[in-house]
Amino acid sequence: MxxxxxxxxxxxxxxxEGALPEGRNSPQKxxxxxxxxxxxxxxxxxxxxxxxxxxxxxxxxxxxxxxxxxxxxxxxxxxxxxxxxxxxxxxxxxxxxxxxxxxxxxxxxxxxxxxxxxxxxxxxxxxxxxxxxxxxxxxxxxxxxxxxxxxxxxxxxxxxxxxxxxxxxxxxxxxxxxxxxxxxxxxxxxxxxxxxxxxxxxxxxxxxxxxxxxxxxxxxxxxxxxxxxxxxxxxxxxxxxxxxxxxxxxxxxxxxxxxxxxxxxxxxxARFNTFGTVSFDHPDPSIFTVLTSPSDTHGTANCDFVIFPPRWMVAEDTFRPPWFHRNVMSEFMGLVHGEYDAKEGGGFAPGGASLHNQFNGHGPDVESTHKASEADLKPHKIDNTLAFMFESRAIIQTTDFAMNGGLLQSDYDACWSGFPKARLPE
Missing domain, CATH: 2.60.120.10 (Jelly Rolls)
Structure with a gap:
């Protein structure tokens, strides 16, 4: 093709040949x-x-x-x-x-x-x-x-x-x-x-x-x-x-x-040229935006299409998965293949989806958090994965099928259960 x-x-x-007119968009004949x-x-x-x-x-x-x-x-x-x-x-x-x-x-x-x-x-x-x-x-x-x-x-x-x-x-x-x-x-x-x-x-x-x-x-x-x-x-x-x-x-x-x-x-x-930090603290996920549909509020999109492709992670003293966050944008995520680095070990499968609506806390699960916190931070390539987000400035309303169609996971919240409490000095 x-x-x-x-x-x-x-x-x-x-x-x-000859079907496209020259000089006039709508010629008489x-x-x-x-x-x-x-x-x-x-x-x-x-x-x-x-x-x-x-x-x-x-x-x-x-x-x-x-x-x-x-x-x-x-x-x-x-x-x-x-x-x-x-x-x-x-x-x-x-x-x-x-x-x-x-x-x-x-x-x-x-x-x-x-x-x-x-x-x-x-x-x-x-x-x-x-x-x-x-x-x-x-x-x-x-x-x-x-x-x-x-x-x-x-x-x-x-x-x-x-x-x-x-x-x-x-x-x-x-x-x-x-x-x-x-x-x-x-x-x-x-x-x-x-x-x-x-x-x-x-x-x-x-x-x-x-x-x-x-x-x-x-x-x-x-x-x-x-x-x-x-x-x-x-x-x-x-x-x-x-x-x-x-x-x-x-x-x-x-x-x-x-x-x-x-x-x-x-x-x-695969032609997306991924950018990231080479010092510390990974950048916001907006660095992965492929396409954007702007809104009447400058810098706040009607919709962003964001991907998480294979890439190198090299930053030092850095929590490398997406951090815990609450934000104004609502995030609908899908997975084309592989595993998403903030949700390893099943649950988020290729062809599946997740939704985190605006200002509701989300981030890596307990296992991914522990693994990232204790990792020996050498250069590491996240490979064999392709996740994406449709991200919107407004609440994403769900349909009856989404909520009652038999595919909604009832135990999703459990992936954030069991975080140990921080230990403050006496």
């Missing part, structure tokens, strides 16, 4: 009888540096469809209403793989979120799928989607091209873009952050300087690819928290050429 590189670059791509369509994921008047839009040249306009009706499938997507939300620290076992044929759309299940399509915030979903999507596409009109596969690779067909997304990679799908998900290594399981706020972008580097963390050149955007196919094709749209459906008589992936900067992309998390 071919890709173009550079996050938020202005790209131009054509699957048929596009080549080959194609239709010009502008796809905008920011307001027309957004500042130039923040404006995201692409011009698509397709075989048929997207206006050609019947009325949308409410989806009657077995969807477990939900908008949490706060009735199941507690201050308790929560942890879940991995989402089981279905015993029947379930595709990406029907395999999604909501664990929590905050806000909504009109006010910003995030939705947090997990998915477990055993089948590729049939003749259907999924369009999320509520939010941008950050997809984190944990098991099984995905082949994601978008209107602008196709992306292979195995575990260890992420996919970023613009709000409103249609996608079709095939399983190339069935079954598949993973996580989805639905971003209702400002589009994800790379964080500012500040004192780090020009280089480090995620680099723009490592984000890969697909080249134009189209499908000229007739037949019934279902469009499932998430709109205002509910799923709707309609049917068209052709493949929706008929974009022959496009140019612009509102485009899907994938990123290999």
């Amino acid at each position: 071919r890709y173009q590189t550079g996050f938020l670059n202005h790209f131009a791509s054509e699957a048929v 596009p080549a080959f009888g194609l239709y010009a369509e502008q796809f905008s994921t920011t307001a027309f008047t957004a500042p130039r540096a923040e404006n995201r839009r692409s011009w698509l040249y397709r075989m048929r306009p997207t206006t050609e469809h019947a009325r949308f009706e409410l989806y009657s499938g077995a969807s477990r997507l939900a908008a949490p209403d706060g009735s199941h939300t507690t201050p308790n620290r929560l942890r879940w076992d991995p989402l089981p793989l279905p015993e029947r044929q379930v595709d990406f759309v029907d395999g999604l299940v909501t664990y929590g979120g905050n806000g909504g399509p009109s006010e910003g915030g995030i939705g947090i979903h997990l998915y477990a799928a055993t089948a590729s999507m049939d003749a259907r596409a999924f369009q999320n009109s509520d939010g941008e989607m950050l997809i984190v596969p944990q098991q099984g690779a995905l082949l994601i067909t978008t209107e602008l091209g196709r992306m292979d997304v195995p575990p260890g990679h992420i996919a970023l799908i613009p709000k409103g873009m249609r996608v079709h998900v095939d399983l190339t290594d069935s079954p598949s399981r993973g996580y989805v952050c639905e971003n209702f706020g400002a589009p994800f972008r790379l964080p500012d580097l500040g004192p780090i300087g020009a280089n480090g963390l995620a680099n723009p050149r490592d984000f890969e955007t697909p080249v134009a690819w189209f499908e000229d196919a007739k037949g019934a094709f279902e469009i499932v749209q998430k709109f205002n928290g509910r799923l709707w459906t309609t049917t068209i008589d052709h493949s929706p992936f008929d974009v022959v050429a496009w140019h612009g900067n509102s485009a899907p992309s994938r990123y290999d998390l």
Whole structure:
């Protein structure tokens, strides 16, 4: 598969030579009888540096469809209403793989979120799928989607091209873009952050300087690819928290050429350039931010996507795992593979999840604390692990499934039981 590189670059791509017009975005007569369509994921008047839009040249306009009706499938997507939300620290076992044929759309299940399509915030979903999507596409009109596969690779067909997304990679799908998900290594399981706020972008580097963390050149955007196919094709749209459906008589992936900067992309998390201290006291976890969705409060994100990849620990006289903390951000954590260094010895398993809502104390368990306190601090590499967080400034409300779906661990608090009391001098 071919890709173009550079996050938020202005790209131009054509699957048929001569399909992309030169000098005019919407010419009177596009080549080959194609239709010009502008796809905008920011307001027309957004500042130039923040404006995201692409011009698509397709075989048929997207206006050609019947009325949308409410989806009657077995969807477990939900908008949490706060009735199941507690201050308790929560942890879940991995989402089981279905015993029947379930595709990406029907395999999604909501664990929590905050806000909504009109006010910003995030939705947090997990998915477990055993089948590729049939003749259907999924369009999320509520939010941008950050997809984190944990098991099984995905082949994601978008209107602008196709992306292979195995575990260890992420996919970023613009709000409103249609996608079709095939399983190339069935079954598949993973996580989805639905971003209702400002589009994800790379964080500012500040004192780090020009280089480090995620680099723009490592984000890969697909080249134009189209499908000229007739037949019934279902469009499932998430709109205002509910799923709707309609049917068209052709493949929706008929974009022959496009140019612009509102485009899907994938990123290999192994390319993240991790920074840390070489003296003492490890830095805040914000040093691991891959992508951020800013809010109207400068420096306080609507959502941060943070990873904890393999890395060297070299600081002296330092408690190396994450310290005990209470903070304004709410943290939903997942594990792609391996063990998380603050929760060793089971409980937090690949495909599982945990939630520490704002201002509720958390940190390493008793065993990890004792091990880190007594460690001979030589250079040490944390290896064979990949954990991540969806971190939000607002309380993450949980759904009925999250609290009563049979995966919530009732004994999570026990990992913090048994800390010896500090011994003060007489």
